Amino acid sequence: MQKTSFLELAEARRSVRAYKPDAVPEEMLQTVLEAGRLAPSACNKQPWRFIVVRGEAVRRALGAAYAREWFWKAPVVLAVCILPKEAWTRSYDGKNYAMADGALAMDHMMLAAAELGLGTCWIGAFDPAAAHEILGLPDGVEVVGMTPLGFPDVETAPRVRSRRPLGETVMKERWG
Numbered sequence: 614m615q616k617t618s619f620l621e622l623a624e625a626r627r628s629v630r631a632y633k634p635d636a637v638p639e640e641m642l643q644t645v646l647e648a649g650r651l652a653p654s655a656c657n658k659q660p661w662r663f664i665v666v667r668g669e670a671v672r673r674a675l676g677a678a679y680a681r682e683w684f685w686k687a688p689v690v691l692a693v694c695i696l697p698k699e700a701w702t703r704s705y706d707g708k709n710y711a712m713a714d715g716a717l718a719m720d721h722m723m724l725a726a727a728e729l730g731l732g733t734c735w736i737g738a739f740d741p742a743a744a745h746e747i748l749g750l751p752d753g754v755e756v757v758g759m760t761p762l763g764f765p766d767v768e769t770a771p772r773v774r775s776r777r778p779l780g781e782t783v784m785k786e787r788w789g
């Protein structure tokens with residue numbers, strides 16, 4: 614595999630909404646999961662669990678939580694779950710960081726997948742109660758996001774990104 618810089622990888626990653634039915638090799642799946650495991654978390658609490666859904670029955674059921682065929686028909690669906698009770702909370706205001714931690718794990722996995730030529734797409738617009746039920750989650754566990762994982766069924770060449778320019782994103786010294 615050609616070595617890419619981090620910025621090239623960040624540029625190449627895109628949300629993929631069409632997948633080939635080809636299975637994801639086990640080694641690739643393990644690499645993606647390992648990237649999630651290595652993600653940083655507040656106070657290193659790692660308040661996450663990753664559910665790997667490969668069976669068609671559960672994937673099809675997840676289609677009730679997010680009704681897009683390209684989502685549940687992908688060979689793998691990864692669900693990043695968080696356990697807010699295990700997460701670090703900021704003493705000043707009680708802010709719970711589980712969601713931030715889960716997002717970091719998800720992002721690590723999405724970038725690792727992109728490096729392997731696999732597609733992902735963070736799914737946030739799912740029905741949380743349905744996903745909770747379908748995945749058999751106990752009380753106190755939430756799905757922070759899901760992503761299909763598989764080989765993209767589209768041209769994966771980097772495209773022009775629609776992002777706000779740095780000049781409108783970065784501020785100097787103070788807000789404004």
Ligand SMILES: Cc1cc2nc3c(=O)[nH]c(=O)nc-3n(C[C@H](O)[C@H](O)[C@H](O)COP(=O)(O)O)c2cc1C
Nearest residue numbers: 626627628629630679734735736737738739758774
């Ligand atoms: C927290 C979050 C939730 C998202 N939820 C969805 C979703 O439910 N469905 C979807 O098709 N894309 C979803 N996306 C993908 C975004 O639309 C996408 O990342 C954004 O448009 C930028 O495009 P890119 O990922 O190709 O760079 C989500 C992304 C994030 C970060």
